Amino acid sequence: MHDIRAIRDNPAAFDTALARRGLAPVSGAILTLDEARRARIHSAETAQAEQNRASKEAGVAKARGDAAEFERLRALVAAKKAEMAEMQAEAKDLDTRLTDLLMGLPNLPDDDTPDGADETQNVELHRWGTPRAFDFQPREHYEIAGVLPGMDFELAAKLSGSRFVVLRGAVARLHRALAQFMLDTHIEENGLTEIWTPVLVRPEMMLGTGQLPKFGEDSYQTTNGWWLVPTAEVTLTNVVHDETVDEASLPRRMVAHTQCFRSEAGSAGRDTAGMLRQHQFEKVEMVSLTHPDQSRAELERMTACAEGILERLDLPYRTIVLCTGDMGFGARRTHDIEVWLPGQNSYREISSVSVCGAFQARRMNARFRPEGGGKPQFLHTLNGSGLAVGRCLIAVLENGQQADGSVRLPAALHPYLGGKTRLQADGRLA
Secondary structure: OOOHHHHHHOHHHHHHHHHOOOOOOOHHHHHHHHHHHHHHHHHHHHHHHHHHHHHHHHHHHHHOOOHHHHHHHHHHHHHHHHHHHHHHHHHHHHHHHHHHHHHOOOOOOOOOOOOOOOHHHOEEEEEEOOOOOOOOOOOOHHHOOOOHHHEEHHHHHHHOOOOOOEEOHHHHHHHHHHHHHHHHHHHHOOOOEEOOOOOEEOHHHHHHHOOOOOOHHHOEEOOOOOEEOOOOHHHHHHHHOOOEEEHHHOOEEEEEEEEEEOOOOOOOOOOOOOOOOOOEEEEEEEEEEEOHHHHHHHHHHHHHHHHHHHHHOOOOEEEEEOOOOOOOOOOOEEEEEEEEEOOOOEEEEEEEEEEEEOHHHHHHOOEEEOOOOOOOEEOEEEEEEEEEHHHHHHHHHHHHEOOOOOEEOOHHHHHHHOOOOEEOOOOOEO
16 A cells, blocks of 8 residues: 555655556545545544533533533533534545555556566566477477376366366376475575465455455455465465564565465466466465565565576576566566476466565555664565466476477476486376
């Protein structure tokens, strides 16, 4: 959410920043509501002061036996009480309308976030690795002979419908090994603390990280009001919901491996084949909570953590910075990491690392207490995939595929597979 004081101080700058995201000026509507709300609050406070004064004067009139004055003052007390209640109710309504308006507006982009209308104007930062030259036509992951016995979309459709998959045998083990490898790397080498969290959360947790109120259709809600998390960003970020922590405890760097659930609203017809875009999937998610002065450096560190996983798996990738028109709702700057998929002959997103500034912290009321004293400040939040497990499985299968339908597996995974190095064409590990 946005700082109303910053909008009051420089409404033109606020509108200019939103215009970079393709939005029309809105500071006028915000300030109109804010001024009306503040006027009602002032009127309520004035009425309360007049009520208190009249109440005291009524006591004096009663003590001296002035019945007429007492009745006049008693009527004034009642009138001011009613006026105060009316102003408070109007102020509350205006505050709700103002909050709803602010909650529906995206974060303001950093100054160095590139301007652009859509993904075609994203900017490549760098590439790593060289896509393999195949002496045969590479297949997509779900077409590889060795994968076919372990990736069942027909059974998943019978159980749950479209955009689900059942993994079995060697492919299921490989999927599990990838998640374990990611967790171990982030914990032992990157210094993240492992957290295990629920996948069902209260609405206010989704509100805190920006999935609600605007993007409710993208997630699943249970009949008793819980929401299924679209990513562990929701739970990890909200560990400081409505808290004030010591500055010395920052940065807090966390990682979690969870099931994730997304309705994929608005993506009909996109990536329907295979397991690239699923309603239920697994991610290893990184979240950092930092001092404002450290958040941009933390973005670079988290990006390197995600890139390092791909490098250990010998998977070519490129890293891009998203333009303002392609960036997520809560982000100020986002680095997308795209892995090379030879079956599609293209780079596809496997991680998105974002710095959100105080945007989520303000929604969560999450602050830190400065070491040198002074007023508590909103901390900064960051989140990023480290990585999407299913998409990493796709990349491993497609990049390691052989002409005979087998798959050569990355050396980093061999210890997690009991020393097995290959997925054979018959679907077994060897």
